[in-house]
Amino acid sequence: MPTENSSLELETFLTDYKQSFSSGSLQRLVLSKYKGMEADLNRITIRPVQIKDQQLLSFLYEYRTNHITKNLTLQESIEKLQLWIGNDFHNAHMITDEWEQQLSLSKKGKWLVNKNRNKNFTAEQKTLTPELAHNRNKLRYVEQDRPYLHELGITDANAQIIPAMSRKWKQINKFIEVLSTAIQQTGLDKRSQLHIADFGSGKAYLTFAVHDYLSANLGVKTQVTGVELRQNLVDLCNQTAKKLSLNGIKFEQGDVQHFSAQDINIMIALHACDTATDYALNMGIRTGADIIMCSPCCHKQIRPQLKSPPLLAPLLQYGIHLGQEAEMITDSLRALLLEANGYDTKVFEFVSLEHTSKNKMILAQKRKAPRDNSEILKQIADIKIFYGIEEHCLESLLQAD
Numbered sequence: 001m002p003t004e005n006s007s008l009e010l011e012t013f014l015t016d017y018k019q020s021f022s023s024g025s026l027q028r029l030v031l032s033k034y035k036g037m038e039a040d041l042n043r044i045t046i047r048p049v050q051i052k053d054q055q056l057l058s059f060l061y062e063y064r065t066n067h068i069t070k071n072l073t074l075q076e077s078i079e080k081l082q083l084w085i086g087n088d089f090h091n092a093h094m095i096t097d098e099w100e101q102q103l104s105l106s107k108k109g110k111w112l113v114n115k116n117r118n119k120n121f122t123a124e125q126k127t128l129t130p131e132l133a134h135n136r137n138k139l140r141y142v143e144q145d146r147p148y149l150h151e152l153g154i155t156d157a158n159a160q161i162i163p164a165m166s167r168k169w170k171q172i173n174k175f176i177e178v179l180s181t182a183i184q185q186t187g188l189d190k191r192s193q194l195h196i197a198d199f200g201s202g203k204a205y206l207t208f209a210v211h212d213y214l215s216a217n218l219g220v221k222t223q224v225t226g227v228e229l230r231q232n233l234v235d236l237c238n239q240t241a242k243k244l245s246l247n248g249i250k251f252e253q254g255d256v257q258h259f260s261a262q263d264i265n266i267m268i269a270l271h272a273c274d275t276a277t278d279y280a281l282n283m284g285i286r287t288g289a290d291i292i293m294c295s296p297c298c299h300k301q302i303r304p305q306l307k308s309p310p311l312l313a314p315l316l317q318y319g320i321h322l323g324q325e326a327e328m329i330t331d332s333l334r335a336l337l338l339e340a341n342g343y344d345t346k347v348f349e350f351v352s353l354e355h356t357s358k359n360k361m362i363l364a365q366k367r368k369a370p371r372d373n374s375e376i377l378k379q380i381a382d383i384k385i386f387y388g389i390e391e392h393c394l395e396s397l398l399q400a401d
């Protein structure tokens with residue numbers, strides 16, 4: 001049983017830890033050189049995390065084959081560190097915005113301290129007040145050293161973003177930021193468990209990110225199901241989940257058109273091709289998902305049906321404009337159909353165009369109280385008449401149901 005340590009070096013280190021946490025400048029603290037009794041424990045990474053309204057510390061226990069996260073208050077974390085540093089862990093490496101410092105115990109039992117300026121901290125960041133620095137910490141949704149990022153080839157062995165993957169990295173961050181706000185607004189963060197379905201999960205960058213964010217950061221019991229047409233991607237993603245010992249994520253081969261799901265809290269469909277988006281939206285609405293997030297792509301259904309009203313014909317004689325018009329009408333009708341089916345809906349650019357051309361997000365949050373939808377239904381009917389649209393996939397699916 002380790003005994004509590006006392007040494008000037010450790011006391012100073014813990015004072016710095018406390019102050020950097022309170023000022024919002026703590027980035028992370030890594031405990032390594034494990035000497036304790038737990039089999040397969042390699043290290044523990046500690047970082048600040050906001051859960052509901054509380055600023056806590058997330059302890060990521062990294063075992064040889066799996067990871068476990070526990071969230072502690074500052075006081076609880078200090079009690080652990082006092083016991084562990086110098087006993088169970090002979091090395092503690094703390095990174096704050098301004099300092100990088102290492103406290104280690106030599107083989108002869110001597111404390112060694114190494115403290116240097118954090119060279120990665122920019123001049124612009126130095127001007128932040130403690131409040132702003134604190135807010136900035138809150139806005140850090142995805143940490144670079146998450147194991148799944150390395151496994152998916154977004155980061156290298158030193159947790160640095162691989163340049164060719166920087167656009168994907170930006171998308172993941174923005175996506176998690178949008179999702180996180182929606183989760184708080186809908187109150188899903190207060191549930192003890194959540195089920196998420198991702199239709200057209202592909203290589204599953206976002207699927208893994210959602211699972212990691214909800215289970216590790218929010219501490220919610222999370223089951224994520226990725227549905228994907230291509231068997232090779234399904235196998236690859238299941239292998240990755242197994243390698244990382246993630247039990248709450250699985251991938252199934254299937255066509256969203258024929259897939260049936262139940263009890264989904266969050267439905268995601270990102271860049272699912274053409275009407276696959278409509279099938280996914282229909283499924284989200286039918287299962288009563290609290291949040292529906294989709295980023296549509298390749299709008300093929302509406303374009304051949306469009307009959308330009310005479311006034312618009314000179315504008316729409318240009319193919320590019322006709323394509324943009326078809327996209328706008330398809331997605332507007334999707335958004336209006338969501339509104340008519342009990343969802344408050346927003347349509348916006350979720351990431352800048354330089355990161356992906358498919359940057360439109362339809363975000364729908366289930367309304368708490370029902371409302372009269374006759375006006376919206378009339379708007380949908382009028383738009384269809386105006387453009388001569390015979391069929392919109394999502395509308396047909398909803399009517400069939």
Ligand SMILES: C[S@@+](CC[C@H](N)C(=O)[O-])C[C@H]1O[C@@H](n2cnc3c(N)ncnc32)[C@H](O)[C@@H]1O
Pocket residue numbers: 199200201202203204205206227228229230233254255256257269270271272273276
């Ligand atoms: C452009 S990728 C997007 C992958 C991932 N959602 C992302 O954002 O990185 C679209 C994926 O949807 C899959 N897909 C297309 N139609 C589908 C359908 N009807 N059912 C299931 N998956 C589908 C494709 O195989 C492809 O992997």
